[in-house]
Amino acid sequence: MTSLFISNERDETIEKYLCDSLESDVHYYNYSQFQEFESMLEIADCIILSTHLSESEFKKIKKHINDTSKLYFFNTNYFASGNIPYDPQKLLFGYNEYRFIDKIQIPIAEHCNLNCNRCYHFSNLQNQEKFYDFEIFKSDLKCLKDFGFEINEIRFLGGEPLLSDELFDFIKFASSIFPYTNMKIITNGVKLINFSDEYLNKIKDSKAIISISVYPPVMKYIDSIESKLINKNIPYEIFRVGNVFNKILMEEENKNFVSTAEECEKCIMIYNGVVTRCAPSIFINIFNEKLDCNFPEEEFDRVYDFDSRREMLQYLDSPFELCHYCMGDSDPIGYEWERTDSKRLVKKDYIR
Numbered sequence: 001m002t003s004l005f006i007s008n009e010r011d012e013t014i015e016k017y018l019c020d021s022l023e024s025d026v027h028y029y030n031y032s033q034f035q036e037f038e039s040m041l042e043i044a045d046c047i048i049l050s051t052h053l054s055e056s057e058f059k060k061i062k063k064h065i066n067d068t069s070k071l072y073f074f075n076t077n078y079f080a081s082g083n084i085p086y087d088p089q090k091l092l093f094g095y096n097e098y099r100f101i102d103k104i105q106i107p108i109a110e111h112c113n114l115n116c117n118r119c120y121h122f123s124n125l126q127n128q129e130k131f132y133d134f135e136i137f138k139s140d141l142k143c144l145k146d147f148g149f150e151i152n153e154i155r156f157l158g159g160e161p162l163l164s165d166e167l168f169d170f171i172k173f174a175s176s177i178f179p180y181t182n183m184k185i186i187t188n189g190v191k192l193i194n195f196s197d198e199y200l201n202k203i204k205d206s207k208a209i210i211s212i213s214v215y216p217p218v219m220k221y222i223d224s225i226e227s228k229l230i231n232k233n234i235p236y237e238i239f240r241v242g243n244v245f246n247k248i249l250m251e252e253e254n255k256n257f258v259s260t261a262e263e264c265e266k267c268i269m270i271y272n273g274v275v276t277r278c279a280p281s282i283f284i285n286i287f288n289e290k291l292d293c294n295f296p297e298e299e300f301d302r303v304y305d306f307d308s309r310r311e312m313l314q315y316l317d318s319p320f321e322l323c324h325y326c327m328g329d330s331d332p333i334g335y336e337w338e339r340t341d342s343k344r345l346v347k348k349d350y351i352r
């Protein structure tokens with residue numbers, strides 16, 4: 001049996017684990033060697049893709065595989081945490097089983113404390129406090145578990161997730177239901193500027209990774225935030241590139257909406273009982289209301305409305321109503337960060 005393991009970072013421990021678990025030779029390829037392994041995709045018996053690959057890298061490889069029954073995902077992130085289960089079935093997921101979801105977004109708070117103009121989640125336009133209901137969250141997540149899904153990463157975000165007093169309850173519950181899943185808090189870092197030791201301990205105990213998108217108001221504090229996270233041994237990542245925004249909506253219908261929706265970095269989101277493929281589609285009602293527009297608002301299917309996990313993933317693969325008027329990630333013009341000024345809130349800041 002010939003097995004390929006494709007990732008973008010070599011890790012010999014993983015290769016050994018896969019060889020031992022599958023009782024087969026496993027040949028490692030870096031994704032950048034695409035031309036070298038392209039011809040092997042058809043003849044290999046088993047193709048294992050690291051969950052470190054991006055959606056677009058995955059799509060490019062999949063195009064070359066006719067028999068998808070030999071395609072698997074390997075949960076590299078969880079393996080890296082050091083808690084390696086003996087049973088490879090815990091970390092290997094067959095593509096045809098419709099069992100694996102790379103990441104799920106959980107918008108704990110619709111509102112935000114930074115209010116960036118052109119925010120994709122329209123959190124800058126939400127001037128009331130609105131949170132994901134914890135009881136609904138529990139039943140949404142149980143429903144995904146009952147379907148038999150395994151999830152690589154759950155991302156708690158917003159708006160700003162640190163505005164929720166229940167954040168750590170959400171993470172604790174999610175970890176109990178999905179123990180092999182990475183938990184990540186995606187924050188703008190504002191609340192971290194003056195965080196207490198007690199709060200740091202809560203972050204550490206949650207075992208979640210802190211991911212900070214740094215916008216200009218937080219820039220001068222980031223070194224001090226970072227050193228506190230290091231001192232507490234809290235895993236973190238920092239993106240210092242978050243000062244450019246794009247327009248996402250279009251006045252006229254996007255003739256290429258199918259390809260825009262295919263190329264857009266789809267990230268499944270669940271929120272108060274419904275499931276969607278992106279934040280703009282679920283929060284467009286806030287935009288319509290604030291700026292007196294009529295962009296399509298989806299009739300979302302509820303998490304428990306689906307008969308099978310296959311049906312749910314197929315629903316999420318098809319374009320939504322808003323995709324007809326959306327540029328996804330394709331607007332080439334970047335705008336410098338600015339705070340929303342409610343006195344000069346204008347549609348043209350969002351619509352191309």
Ligand code: SF4
Binds near residue numbers: 115120124
């Ligand atoms: S920090 Fe993020 S969620 Fe908050 S307004 Fe800015 S882009 Fe939106």
Ligand code: SF4
Binds near residue numbers: 265278327
């Ligand atoms: S509306 Fe469609 S194209 Fe726009 S971000 Fe969502 S999924 Fe992507």
